[in-house]
Amino acid sequence: MLFNSKLAYFAAIASLALAQEQSAIAPEDSHVVKLSQDSFEEFLKENELFLAEFFAPWCGHCKTLAPHYVEAAKTLHEEYEIPIAQIDCTENQELCMEQGIRGYPTLKVFKKNGELVSDYQGQRSKDAIVQFMVKQSLPAVSEFTDLESFNEFLTKQKDNVIISQYFAGEDSKQLNETFYNVAENLRDEYVFVNYLGDDEVKSHNISVLTPSQDPIAFDSEVSEDASLKESSEALSDFIAVESKPYFGEIDGSTYELYMNADIPLAYFFYQSEDEREQYLPLFNKLGKEYRGKLNFAGLDASKYGKHAENLNLQEQFPLFAIHELESNLKFGPEQIPAEEFTEETVVELKESAIEEFVEKYLNKELTPITKSEEIPEVQESNVIKVVGKTHDEIRFDENKDVLIKYYAPWCGHCKKMAPLYETLADIYALDDEAKEKITIGKIDGTLNDVFGIEITGYPTLALYPAGDLSKEPIIYQGKRTLESFLDFIKENGAHGIDGAQILADNTPVEEEEVEEEIEEEVPEQDEL
Template identity: 50%
Template sequence: MLLNKSVYQLASLLTFVVGAQAQEAAAPSNSDVVKLTSENFESFIKEHPLVLTEFFAPWCGHCKNLAPHYVEAASILKDKDITLAQIDCTEEQDLCMGQGIGGYPSLKIFKDHDLDNALEYDGGRTTESIVAYMIKQSLPAVQEVESKEKFEELIKEAEQPVVVFNGDASLNETFSKAANKLFNEFSFVSYPESKSVLAVYLPNEDEPIVFKGEQKSLEDDVDALEAWVKVEGLPYFGEVNGETFASYVESGLPLAYFFYNNDEEKEEYLAFFTKLGKEYRGKLNFAGLDAGKFGKHAENLNMKEQFPLFAVHNMSSNLKYGLSQLADEEFEKLTEPTKLNTKDITKLVDDILAGKAEAIVKSEEIPDTQESAVIKIVGKNHDDIINDSKKDVLVKYYAPWCGHCRRLAPIYEELANVIASDDKASKSVVIGDIDATENDVPGVPLEGYPTVFLYPAGKNAEPVLFDQPRTLESLLAFIQKHGGSKLNTEKILEKYEAEKKAADEEKGDGENEHDEL
């Protein structure tokens, strides 16, 4: 799925907060982190079956943030025959270049003494994440468990969701493929005594989530099995942070945020949100967000920073919903945090899923007058304009700070002038733009700025992305080719240029006559 700007903004915020506390990048000499150099690197890898190696620089801020977690994880993993090592790339430049290190920290996994096929570490950077990830690396993708005692022990001690299937031969290949793809996020277990063909056991939950669909729908469809696991493997009520956010995005479901002020407040609503998570499983994900760290994200959801807060973001359509909030003056007068009405939350969720809820759309005001031939579009009138079935509507989605947008602006302005110069074109084509940082455009996939879409007359629901050189001629040819108005833009441009040339010559003659006088 395409990620919209709100998703990117939260991802950036999560990354920033996770990296807020700086430490020394190099592990202390008395830690269990092994220091490797060009002299002992190869021999060490050949002597140890599983090594996670950090390539770092002492000045690197992210390396400093990682350091305490890395040291603690090394101590925990030492007894499991899993080694954590460090290489200082400011001292071992040739070694780091040989390993293709392009940034810091770079984490690589060396398995089975193989120096030539290191794996990129792509797990989280907390102690718990490192430990869980590396323990998984020491295990086969699918664990085979025969006895009930070992199975129950595995489920009891699991720190990640456990995906279990009963060993049915018809599902075995698909299950193995899914396990290899999702190996680092979930534990996959083959247990012949399982009562169901497929189930997910969540940590700290007594009952498994059982697959209730047709088994044949999964037998040859790895993507379907993977999609099911990604949804059912999430907690009923989880926590959004730098380690978990991607999982919520990948599930493809709307995400309901509960912004809380402190752990006590979160605990107060825990049972309620867990119940909702179970009730709306597969339709909506519920998660907490620490307002003290990530409160700024409320603005991305078109909400005020008034906590506690409940809001829902459909990341696929970029539609945002939330409970009504107090006026700023009223909120400032409060002496203690407000309480969320659980009935209001349930009603909002029901209305969203029924398509009855009204989304909160961020928008500038609709301008009273247009200042140029380029029509200024805002969130409030965006859909009305692009859905005009009698017109071709070309829209530039831009950000004020974007350099490429600024370079396109004069070309786009001239394009609008060319269209405005022709009577037929001016009535059948709209050239507009919208500041996407100040206006929501639900359903429009914006991967960068500027993005230009043409909504053809009569086929407005099938926009065409402009992906050609950003020239006047290319834009006009694009409108002629994909528009429903069937304009001859070449002739329109010729006429425009001829009239412009004549006007310039007339102006020049007038200036010469004035000089003579």
């Protein structure tokens, strides 16, 4: 999936433009502590927890980070007494080398006076840094016996997703163990609290508290004979679903949470905050109704509108689409021409169309949108041109062994291999039996969607044996020589056609000359 890199790319372009006007060095009057080779060890001994930025003054990304870092330092100092530091690697090269710094900026979290050191992988914004460091300052589970303190803590965590447990005593020993086990694994994503008081507030054991929704209780009973792993998986799955808002927002800070979910994602591209608010009641209703079946989230078209192309849709907003992340299937409804209606009527019509579309999708009544070149009327060579619309039909031909080359026009290794691949197809075309039992094809991976195979680089060669529709494609990993290709098809194809014998019987090409030009000891690919 390309959305991950595209989101980062668009965000980077916007931020780098501003970075040129900023300084990477925090102002002297800020709460960012400047550390050097001489002061670092002493600071480490004095602080149980702190965040350090390793930077270079000329670094554009460091300049972009600077104002967010300064604001985070102020909040963390004044409200939580958590220090933030900065190390200039152009002046402290030895220290940066000791810390394994390979790029700028690198943010590292130091805990237990340096016994635990980890890279900060979150968003480089003030709120994200503050939330992350506050979580690091807490135990995996914060425990309270006083209701007032408990409620005060919840209020302070209003922007976080909270997983709360209300007193799990001896009668809930297994659930209690499960809760603490899950908390250790998910502490960086959520805030876990346990209220141990005797008040009547405890109407259930575990619940998910989100900033915009009512608490949702974990009602699933963990059987007495369930293992800790089984019960932890059940609670983790529950949290993964219920921690998301009915209608969320996809940006850099939430992207991974949605991409790693095991359920399809329904996107709504909006053009303004007012437009988002117009549709909010509809998506909240749908998000609640189809909880656990679809995640609904908004996407700011002014920033991420180009992602519509990845969904095989035109950039005509507002836009709604559903993406099955695992299979990469994409679904989009008809767009209603706005000029024919008043604004209120358009919204009403589109809401009706969206509801109908979601219902049809869940009833499996929709056909996915497949990016595809047009089906060629005439094949120009013995290498069959495969397109998105014909990919499954050709590869699942019950009567033929099908070898398909997945390539990109810009791929140097693909261009180098092309003459040899044409020769391979020409050999099988010389024999009547081989023509009936073998297909040699190619497909441009940049212009056509393909399913059932993961393409990690170009060229990728995959063999689909005749009559075996249940197996995964057999990926070719040998040398790129004519002899190796012929052996691969003979040994792995269902028909066992001996291409080398066909070549020997007909000798239509100068095999040795071709091989000498093309042979590579180790197959290489151009990465996506």
